[in-house]
Amino acid sequence: MRLERTVYTPRTPTETFTYLADFTSTNEWDPGTVSTTRTSGDGGVGSTYRNISQFLGRKTELTYTTVILRPDEFIELMGENKTLVAHDQMTITSEGSGSRVDYVAEFEFKGLTKLFAPLLRPAFNKLGDDAQKGMTQALR
Numbered sequence: 001m002r003l004e005r006t007v008y009t010p011r012t013p014t015e016t017f018t019y020l021a022d023f024t025s026t027n028e029w030d031p032g033t034v035s036t037t038r039t040s041g042d043g044g045v046g047s048t049y050r051n052i053s054q055f056l057g058r059k060t061e062l063t064y065t066t067v068i069l070r071p072d073e074f075i076e077l078m079g080e081n082k083t084l085v086a087h088d089q090m091t092i093t094s095e096g097s098g099s100r101v102d103y104v105a106e107f108e109f110k111g112l113t114k115l116f117a118p119l120l121r122p123a124f125n126k127l128g129d130d131a132q133k134g135m136t137q138a139l140r
Contacts, residue, residue, distance in 0.1 A: 001107045001117060003128035009139035010098040013072040016139060017092050020101070021075050023049045023064060029138035031130045034059060045069055051079060056123055062086060083113040101135065 009016055019025055022043055026033040034052040041047025049064040062079035064086070069075055072092060079086035087106040092099055105128065109117040 001109075001121065001124055003103075003105045003107075003124060005103045005128050005132040005135075007101040007103065007132055007135045007139060008095060008098065009101065009136070011139050013092050013094050013099045016099040016101060017072045017075070019139065020090055020092070021066075021069055023047075023051075023066065023077060025138070026051065029131065029134040031134050032127050036064075039063075041066070049077075055127065056120075060084075064088075083110050084108070085110070099139075101139070103132070103135070 011019070024036045024038060026036045030053075032053045032055060034054055036049050036051045039048045039050050043066070045066050045068065047066045049066075051062045051064055053060055053062070060081065060083075062081045062084065064077045064079040067076040067078050074092065075088075075090040077086075077088045079088070085108040087108070089104045091102040091104075093102075094100075107117075107124065
């Protein structure tokens with residue numbers, strides 16, 4: 001399953017990158033996030049985060065790892081638990097006096113969850129819409 005969203009912000013690419021590269025910022029902009037804490041690293045490539053989210057009334061925990069950071073341009077993280085692999089990419093480009101963030105989230109389901117994944121599409125679309133609104137507000 002793949003979600004794509006775009007956010008426009010008056011912040012510069014450097015400000016936008018700095019904010020989003022610290023994955024604990026999901027505490028501020030992702031309404032599904034209950035908490036995100038860094039568990040290892042300095043925020044650079046290889047850093048890990050413990051993310052607890054609420055989805056369809058249930059709490060779930062994923063461990064995210066920062067895979068790629070290209071300053072002011074690109075962020076890639078991978079999250080995983082026993083039923084899901086999440087792949088998040090944020091591309092930041094200059095847009096007028098501010099920035100544009102193209103956010104792509106891909107979800108690969110494991111085990112029996114694969115069978116139910118198509119039924120989850122509406123809930124994941126809402127999750128993407130809510131995250132887009134939250135990121136837009138946080139980057140103002």
